[in-house]
Amino acid sequence: xxxxxxxxxxxxxxxxxxxxxxxxxxxxxxxxxxxxxxxxxxxxxxxxxxxxxxxxxxxxxxxxxxxxxxxxxxxxxxxxxxxxxxxxxxxxxxxxxxxxxxxxxxxxxxxxxxxxxxxxxxxxxxxxxxxxxxxxxxxxxxxxxxxxxxxxxxxxxxxxxxxxxxxxxxxxxxxxxxxxxxxxxxxxxxxxxxxxxxxxxxxxxxxxxxxxxxxxxxxxxxxxxxxxxxxxxxxxxxxxxxxxxxxxxxxxxxxxxxxxxxxxxxx
Numbered sequence: 001x002x003x004x005x006x007x008x009x010x011x012x013x014x015x016x017x018x019x020x021x022x023x024x025x026x027x028x029x030x031x032x033x034x035x036x037x038x039x040x041x042x043x044x045x046x047x048x049x050x051x052x053x054x055x056x057x058x059x060x061x062x063x064x065x066x067x068x069x070x071x072x073x074x075x076x077x078x079x080x081x082x083x084x085x086x087x088x089x090x091x092x093x094x095x096x097x098x099x100x101x102x103x104x105x106x107x108x109x110x111x112x113x114x115x116x117x118x119x120x121x122x123x124x125x126x127x128x129x130x131x132x133x134x135x136x137x138x139x140x141x142x143x144x145x146x147x148x149x150x151x152x153x154x155x156x157x158x159x160x161x162x163x164x165x166x167x168x169x170x171x172x173x174x175x176x177x178x179x180x181x182x183x184x185x186x187x188x189x190x191x192x193x194x195x196x197x198x199x200x201x202x203x204x205x206x207x208x209x210x211x212x213x214x215x216x217x218x219x220x221x222x223x224x225x226x227x228x229x230x231x232x233x234x235x236x237x238x239x240x241x242x243x244x245x246x247x248x249x250x251x252x253x254x255x256x257x258x259x260x261x262x263x264x265x266x267x
Contacts, residue, residue, distance in 0.1 A: 148256025
């Protein structure tokens with residue numbers, strides 16, 4: 001389970017590093033349709049962000065274990081392969097990501113994911129990097145949490161909850177011990193060691209009082225995670241929750257994320 005819950009799509013899209021999409025667009029083939037595999041595609045937010053920013057014709061394979069979410073994602077994208085003027089086509093591919101690369105039906109021109117890397121294990125990450133470099137597949141991984149977190153105004157308990165949340169992010173998830181806030185740094189290092197060109201950008205959520213509903217989701221998620229990690233401090237954590245919710249109308253929260261683009265060497 002990912003804590004806190006995913007942000008609404010506008011907040012995700014506003015946070016992303018647009019210049020990485022520009023670099024990627026210049027690298028991908030322009031004389032044919034490009035194939036894109038989206039890992040953990042969910043309801044298709046990554047598709048809706050990236051597709052308009054790539055001028056190429058695109059064929060997306062949306063990979064996720066949740067067939068209901070995949071149906072929603074495909075329904076929001078053109079799917080009629082017979083339409084000659086359709087620039088973006090999408091298809092669902094239900095599969096478990098843990099078995100990567102077996103979840104890939106074919107070798108794509110681009111591997112991408114959003115809000116995924118901090119949930120995976122080091123072993124899984126190493127397999128992804130190995131496959132990308134062996135098969136010369138560029139990778140764009142967006143919105144991976146890092147350890148930066150800022151809450152204003154400050155309240156008692158902030159440091160305790162922040163430390164507990166970071167510990168929770170590194171806890172066991174579906175693929176084993178998660179990389180949490182170390183994910184982007186590890187991915188960047190592994191790609192660089194294999195000779196890939198690596199570009200990283202900050203893609204922070206910046207949430208003011210106008211995003212109070214999202215702030216509430218974050219705060220309640222952090223509260224839940226902190227109670228799991230620090231059952232000895234539930235009174236302090238519960239007080240922290242009440243104080244943070246009381247301040248929603250004048251609260252500002254920044255959650256650090258990283259976007260990473262890796263282009264393997266093609267010698």
